[in-house]
Amino acid sequence: MTTTTVETPRETWPGAVREVTLGAGAAVGGTRTAVVTVGGEKTLPFLGFEAPAPHRPALAVEVNDVAPVAWSGELAAAWGDAVADPAAWAARAVEAGADLIALRLRGAHPEFGDAGAEQCVATVKAVLGAVGVPLIVYGPGVADKDNEVLVAVAEATKGERLALGLCEDKNYRTIVAAALANGHLVTAFSPIDVNLAKQLNILISDMGLPLDRVLMDPNTGALGYGIEYTYSVMERLRLAALMGDAMTQQPMICNLGEESWRQKEARASEGVPDAWGALATRGEAWEVVTALTVLEAGADIAVLRHPGALATVRTALDDLTGPGDPKEA
Numbered sequence: 137m138t139t140t141t142v143e144t145p146r147e148t149w150p151g152a153v154r155e156v157t158l159g160a161g162a163a164v165g166g167t168r169t170a171v172v173t174v175g176g177e178k179t180l181p182f183l184g185f186e187a188p189a190p191h192r193p194a195l196a197v198e199v200n201d202v203a204p205v206a207w208s209g210e211l212a213a214a215w216g217d218a219v220a221d222p223a224a225w226a227a228r229a230v231e232a233g234a235d236l237i238a239l240r241l242r243g244a245h246p247e248f249g250d251a252g253a254e255q256c257v258a259t260v261k262a263v264l265g266a267v268g269v270p271l272i273v274y275g276p277g278v279a280d281k282d283n284e285v286l287v288a289v290a291e292a293t294k295g296e297r298l299a300l301g302l303c304e305d306k307n308y309r310t311i312v313a314a315a316l317a318n319g320h321l322v323t324a325f326s327p328i329d330v331n332l333a334k335q336l337n338i339l340i341s342d343m344g345l346p347l348d349r350v351l352m353d354p355n356t357g358a359l360g361y362g363i364e365y366t367y368s369v370m371e372r373l374r375l376a377a378l379m380g381d382a383m384t385q386q387p388m389i390c391n392l393g394e395e396s397w398r399q400k401e402a403r404a405s406e407g408v409p410d411a412w413g414a415l416a417t418r419g420e421a422w423e424v425v426t427a428l429t430v431l432e433a434g435a436d437i438a439v440l441r442h443p444g445a446l447a448t449v450r451t452a453l454d455d456l457t458g459p460g461d462p463k464e465a
Contacts, residue, residue, distance in 0.1 A: 144185060146185065146186045147179060147180075147183075147186055148186070148187075149178060149179060149378035149379065150378075150379065150380045151178075151377055151378045151379055151380035151381065151382075151385060152176065152177065152178045152377070152378070152385065153175040153176060153177045153178075153374075153377055153378075153385050153386070153387055153436070154175050154176075154347055154348055154385050154386060154387065155173055155174070155175040155176045155190070155191070155348065155387075156173065156174055156175050156321065156348055156349065156350070156351060156386070156387050156436075157171055157172070157173040157297065157348075158171065158172045158173075158174075158236065158270035158271075158272070158297055158298075158299055158321060159171035159172060159269065159270025159271075159296070159297050160295055160296055160297040160319070164295070165294075165295035165319070166295050166296045166297060167264060167296065168268055168269065168270055168296070168297075169268030169269075170268055170269055170270075170463035170464060171270060171297075171463070171464050172194050172235050172236055172269070172270050172462050172463055172464070173190075173191050173462070173464065174191050174193065174194055174351075174387045174436035174437055174462065175191065175386075175387035175436055176189065176190040176191055177189050177190075177374075177378075177434075178378070179378065180374065180375075180378070180434070181374075181431065181432055181433070181434050182432070182456045182457065184457070189457070191436075191462055192453060192457045192460050193431055193435060193436050193437065193438060193453060193462070194235040194236055194436065194437045194438075194462040195233070195234060195235050195236070195437075195438055195440060195446055195449060195450060195453075196234060196235065196236035196237065196238040196272060196389075196437055196438065196439045196440065197226075197229035197232070197234040197236075197237060197238065197439070197440055197441070197443075197446060198238045198240060198391070198393050198394065198439055198440070198441050199222050199225045199226045199229060199237055199238065199239050199240070199263065200219070200222065200225075200239075200240050200242045200243075201222050201239065201240065201241050201242060201243045201244075201251070201256070201259045202242055202243035202248060202249060203219045203220050204219065204242070207397065207441075208397060208402065208403045208415075208419060210415060210416050210419055210420075211397055211419060211441060211442055214442055214443055214444065215228065215443065222239065222259055222262065222263055223262040223263050223265065223266035224266070226239070226263045226266050226267045227266045227267055228443075229267075229443070229446075230267045230268075230269055232443040232446055232447070233446055233447060233450050234269065234446065235269060235461070235462050235463055236269055236270050236271070236272060236437065237263060237267055237269060237270075237271050237272070238271075238272040238274065238391070238439045239259070239260065239263055239271055239272065239273050239274065240274045240276075241256050241259065241260075241273065241274065241275055241276055241285055241289075242277075243255070243256075243259075243276070244256050244275065244276040244281050244284075244285045245276035245277065245278060245281065246276075246278065246281065248276070250281075251285075252284075252285075253284050253285050253287075253288035253289075254288070256285040256288065256289060257285075257288050257289055257292040257293075260273055260289050260292070260293060260298075261292065261293070264293065264296065269463060270296075270297065270298070270299075271296070271298050271299070272298070272299040272301065272323065272389075272437075272439070273286065273289055273298050273299070273300055273301070274301045274302060274323075275301070275302070277302070279304070279306050279307045282302065282307060282311070283307055283310040283311070286300050286310075286311055286314060287310060287311075287314045290314035290315060290317070290318040290320050291314070291317075291318055293318070293320075294318040294319060295318070295319045296319070296320070297319060297320060297321060297349075298320045298321065299320070299321040299322065299323050299351055299389075300314065300315055300320050300321065300322050300323070301322065301323030301325060301351075301353065302323060302325040302353065303322040303323055303324050303325060303336075303340065304325050304326070304336075305326070305332075305335075305336055305339070308322075308324070308336065308339055308343075309343065312340050312343045312345050313343070315345060315349065316343070316344060316345050320349070321349040321350065321351060322340065322345065322349065322350055322351070323350075323351045323352075323353045323389055324336045324337055324340055324350055324351065324352050324353060324386070325353040325355065326353070326354060326355065327355055328354055328355045328356075328357065328362070328365055328366055328369045329354075329369065330369055330372050330373055330376070330384075333352055333354050333369075333373060333384070334373075334376075334381070334383045334384050337350060337352065337383045337384070337386060338383050341383070347382075347385070347386065350386050351386060351387055351388070351389045351436075351437065352373070352384075352386035352387065352388050352389070353388070353389050353390070353391070354366070354369055354370055354373060354388060354390075356390040356391060356392050356395050356426075356430060357395060358392065358395040358396045358398075358399050358422065358426050359396065359399075359401075359422055359425045359426045359429065360399065360401065361395070361399055363426060363429050363430075366390075366429075366430065366433070367429060367430070367432075367433045370388060370430065370433035370434050370435065371433055371434065373388065373434070374388075374433070374434035387436035387437065388434055388435050388436055388437075389435065389436065389437040389438075389439065390430040390435045390437070390438055390439065391439045392423065392426045392427050392430055392435075392438055392439065392440065393423055393439055393440045393441030393442070393445075394439075394441070395426065396419070396422050396423040396426045396427075396441070397419060397422075397423065397441055397442075399422065401418060401419075401422055402418060402419035402422045402423070403415075403419065419442070420442045420444045420445050420448075423440060423441065423442055423445040424445045424448045424449060424452075427440060427445065427449045428449065428452055431449075431452075431453070
């Protein structure tokens with residue numbers, strides 16, 4: 137009897153994803169005790185036999201500057217009284233295993249307190265003082281107010297290598313200028329579309345911001361609410377990057393927690409089929425499945441909301457990549 141050795145087919149690609157580092161330590165003018173580098177992939181997600189990924193995906197936890205009144209009771213209860221204090225909330229998230237904190241300045245929204253730039257700066261500094269991991273800082277989601285608070289935050293935290301967002305086609309000039317002047321990064325946000333994502337990267341690059349300071353947010357649909365289209369667009373962006381398209385080679389970040397927890401399946405407790413299961417675990421499971429889907433599509437940073445989902449997704453990443461920690465001292 138003869139045996140035949142079959143070699144595992146391996147794909148090689150001419151391009152690679154750029155490496156992007158969030159956070160700055162004392163040696164380069166920052167205060168972070170750990171930094172996070174993402175990107176660098178030379179093949180599709182989790183195909184380590186083709187080309188080992190230099191950095192595993194990072195997991196961020198969303199923290200709000202004001203207690204979130206619109207969150208489901210189960211989600212808010214998972215963080216307890218920490219939701220009343222963003223610094224305490226961030227510290228608890230790091231204890232739970234977060235590699236990054238995604239601080240959302242929701243309180244600056246005109247409908248949720250209309251906090252001014254000075255108050256937002258104080259909040260960011262308090263969170264920076266409470267944790268040693270890098271920060272992603274989001275404005276309230278209103279372009280004019282985003283510009284006001286993010287510019288002030290950028291100036292007050294010069295050298296920390298924050299990721300500022302959202303940087304969109306309608307306000308990218310202001311956000312990019314603030315990042316350029318103060319040593320920060322931007323998250324380039326576009327609707328779920330390959331060409332729009334690429335075009336925004338081009339516009340940002342044309343302003344002089346190095347592309348190793350740009351994260352790409354292609355927008356995210358949740359499980360059952362556009363996740364298939366999200367996956368398709370992210371896959372096409374990653375394939376274009378690997379084939380050598382320089383303007384699609386940015387690491388991708390996905391705010392999947394926000395999308396997952398606003399769907400009825402994660403929130404509804406009455407008038408739903410018994411097959412949906414208990415609400416206490418349903419929302420968490422919805423977030424986990426959404427997270428694993430975008431990670432398989434190529435996400436380099438997944439922004440989560442529930443500590444239980446964070447633990448489950450981290451365990452899944454350990455299974456896919458081997459135990460590890462994207463944070464570096």
